[in-house]
Amino acid sequence: MKHSTATFPEALPGSITTLCQLMLFCVLVANGIARAESLPGADRDTLIRVAIYDHSDGSANGPKNLKRILVRDAGFDAVRVTPEEIQKGILEKFDVLIMPGGSGSKQAEKLGEEGRAVVKSFVRSGGGYVGICAGSYLASSQYTWSLGIVNARVWDRSHWARGTGTVSLGLSPSGRKVLRSKASELDVYYGQGPLLIPHDNPELPGYEVLATYETEIAKKGAPVGAMVGTHAIVRTMFHDGRVLCFSPHPESSGGPNSIMVEGIRWAGSKPIDLNSPPIEIER
Numbered sequence: 001m002k003h004s005t006a007t008f009p010e011a012l013p014g015s016i017t018t019l020c021q022l023m024l025f026c027v028l029v030a031n032g033i034a035r036a037e038s039l040p041g042a043d044r045d046t047l048i049r050v051a052i053y054d055h056s057d058g059s060a061n062g063p064k065n066l067k068r069i070l071v072r073d074a075g076f077d078a079v080r081v082t083p084e085e086i087q088k089g090i091l092e093k094f095d096v097l098i099m100p101g102g103s104g105s106k107q108a109e110k111l112g113e114e115g116r117a118v119v120k121s122f123v124r125s126g127g128g129y130v131g132i133c134a135g136s137y138l139a140s141s142q143y144t145w146s147l148g149i150v151n152a153r154v155w156d157r158s159h160w161a162r163g164t165g166t167v168s169l170g171l172s173p174s175g176r177k178v179l180r181s182k183a184s185e186l187d188v189y190y191g192q193g194p195l196l197i198p199h200d201n202p203e204l205p206g207y208e209v210l211a212t213y214e215t216e217i218a219k220k221g222a223p224v225g226a227m228v229g230t231h232a233i234v235r236t237m238f239h240d241g242r243v244l245c246f247s248p249h250p251e252s253s254g255g256p257n258s259i260m261v262e263g264i265r266w267a268g269s270k271p272i273d274l275n276s277p278p279i280e281i282e283r
Contacts, residue, residue, distance in 0.1 A: 048268030050078040051094040053086070053135075055110040062100030062132065065251045069261055076264070083110040086118055095268045096128030096242075099135025101191060101249060107138050108145035120147055123241035128267030132260075133193035136245035140194060141201045149238040150245055151204035155195040156226040163219030164191045167248065169232050175210030178235065178266055179259040189254050190217055193247035195230035207236035213247075233259075235266070242267045
């Protein structure tokens with residue numbers, strides 16, 4: 001399949017402003033990648049302590065799918081956590097927080113201002129953050145309720161509800177390395193996740209593109225061609241913490257689960273001994 005050659009500046013207004021923004025973003029990207037690459041990957045002989053956000057009664061599919069693949073034999077100790085527990089400081093027990101699919105604005109509402117501040121502090125101090133679909137909307141720096149931990153905004157946001165289905169991803173060389181994928185193109189389920197493109201927040205480093213959308217979903221009035229070439233998986237640093245955003249759903253039953261597992265492994269920055277007892281939370 002031929003990779004997209006779409007470029008965003010053609011669609012953005014103000015050529016001089018756009019050029020300046022892109023020059024600034026290139027500098028931010030270089031700084032962000034340099035910081036991310038300076039950190040070693042997690043050792044395979046250790047467990048990574050994973051907090052999976054869930055404000056449901058336990059019935060949400062996203063956390064269930066993540067618990068299914070993040071097992072101790074794969075190097076993870078994964079536990080479901082509630083927004084109330086996050087507000088009370090439970091993230092101190094974990095290496096990485098996963099904000100799964102659902103609604104980014106609802107996640108922000110449930111966390112509240114206090115909870116969002118706790119999440120940002122956790123990542124700032126070296127904790128990992130993995131956003132999936134809604135969790136990537138939440139991580140962006142565009143909305144009033146966003147965490148603002150990745151220098152990204154949402155392309156064609158007025159058609160965010162563009163439909164669902166299987167799409168093809170094109171992985172960058174870095175994406176193949178970080179996500180340990182032998183294939184340069186993968187099919188994955190898309191559930192109306194954000195079409196990520198660079199933002200221009202001077203207080204944030206740039207992000208590195210691990211995968212782009214090679215095909216698209218263009219239903220419900222969404223314009224044809226808007227999705228192709230936008231960024232599907234990106235990584236960056238927020239102060240001392242690693243941030244990884246998945247727009248699609250590799251954790252779903254159709255997979256590919258392996259790239260989700262390896263992405264979370266990269267984001268887990270504080271692994272513990274494999275022989276450590278499982279994390280237990282009293283509720």
